[in-house]
Amino acid sequence: MDSTFRVLYNKAFNGALFAEYERYLESRVGPFGFRLAETPLFMSRALCNRLKNDALEICAELSVPETLTQLKRAIPPQVDAPNMTALPECVQVDFALVENANGELEGKVVELQGFPSLYALEVAMADGWREVLGSRVGLDKNWSCLFDLGREEGIARIGRALTGGEDPAHVAMLDLDPAAQKTWPDFAATKRFFGIEPVSAMHVIKRGNKLFRGAPGHGGGKEIPIKRIYNRLVFDELEVKKITLPFSWKDDLDVTWCAHPNWYWVWSKYSLPFLNHAAVPKTRFLSDVKELPEDLSRYVMKPLFSYAGAGVVVDVTREEIARVPERDRHNFIL
Numbered sequence: 001m002d003s004t005f006r007v008l009y010n011k012a013f014n015g016a017l018f019a020e021y022e023r024y025l026e027s028r029v030g031p032f033g034f035r036l037a038e039t040p041l042f043m044s045r046a047l048c049n050r051l052k053n054d055a056l057e058i059c060a061e062l063s064v065p066e067t068l069t070q071l072k073r074a075i076p077p078q079v080d081a082p083n084m085t086a087l088p089e090c091v092q093v094d095f096a097l098v099e100n101a102n103g104e105l106e107g108k109v110v111e112l113q114g115f116p117s118l119y120a121l122e123v124a125m126a127d128g129w130r131e132v133l134g135s136r137v138g139l140d141k142n143w144s145c146l147f148d149l150g151r152e153e154g155i156a157r158i159g160r161a162l163t164g165g166e167d168p169a170h171v172a173m174l175d176l177d178p179a180a181q182k183t184w185p186d187f188a189a190t191k192r193f194f195g196i197e198p199v200s201a202m203h204v205i206k207r208g209n210k211l212f213r214g215a216p217g218h219g220g221g222k223e224i225p226i227k228r229i230y231n232r233l234v235f236d237e238l239e240v241k242k243i244t245l246p247f248s249w250k251d252d253l254d255v256t257w258c259a260h261p262n263w264y265w266v267w268s269k270y271s272l273p274f275l276n277h278a279a280v281p282k283t284r285f286l287s288d289v290k291e292l293p294e295d296l297s298r299y300v301m302k303p304l305f306s307y308a309g310a311g312v313v314v315d316v317t318r319e320e321i322a323r324v325p326e327r328d329r330h331n332f333i334l
Helices: 003-012 015-029 045-062 065-074 119-133 151-163 184-194 235-240 262-269 318-322 326-331
Strands: 092-099 105-113 171-175 197-200 205-207 210-214 223-226 228-231 256-258
Touching: 015 119, 015 184, 045 065, 045 092, 045 105, 065 262, 105 262, 119 151, 119 184, 151 184, 171 184, 184 197
Parallel strands: 171 197, 171 228, 228 256
Antiparallel strands: 092 105, 205 210, 210 223
8 A cells, every 4th residue: 555645544534534434425415324434545656557557468368269269168048138239338446455575566357247336436536535634634536446547537437338329318327226226326326426216127128129218307207218237237146036137148139338247157157267367366167166175274265156245165175076966166266
């Protein structure tokens, strides 16, 4: 971390500063259903550059046509949506920060996903820190979560990805029940920055191959065509809750996606064993492990397809591995 700003922040920190930050955010995106961090992460430029470059290199590895062909085997036939894009519109690479042999911080990939994240909320949070720290000695900087992009340029780039050039009135930020999600503040921030309306998937109307939503405040009386979906629906949640949508993933719908639903399977669920990068812990399909390592203490076992971390075994033992039937081992990674 950047020790200069960490020391200054720790000196300036008190309950009033944090309360000011919370008030700023809640005045713009509403109340939070989860605890907010009491501090921003002050990353050095060197660490920022390292994480950014590692993420780009990892995405490049996954974009090789031959690798993509193998990865697409992860798409379940019953949800294989037509008109898949050449590459995902949204990618997250989640790093744990570790200290290397030289005493430097670097990232190790925990997971990655071809699925949207809290883009608008993160910008709002950076705005909040910039606002409250502006009056603190040595902390009046142009704080950002956008790496090398300026705030307006970054917001414009996110907006272009989300709307795909469509009028935001015809873009639906689709989730099962947006208002009930703990991440509702991101839905509110997305509407604030980009004019994209949160829409419950259960309120979508399908006519032929076209989708519609009711106009806000009109009780559904006026139908608005949906031309693009900012997709926040999670397959696993739908399956766990036994939800049937008003449309099928396999329908050839007259919409574009951000991100196309197939990428949820291809990059989110199946990719780690195909990567050969210094920032990615060596990962293998359990079915390919013919001889177990002597020391399992540094390993994690997880199912490829699980919801919210279900089934992840952090303290791996030979007994835990033995419990996985041979016929299922291709669906687990070590």
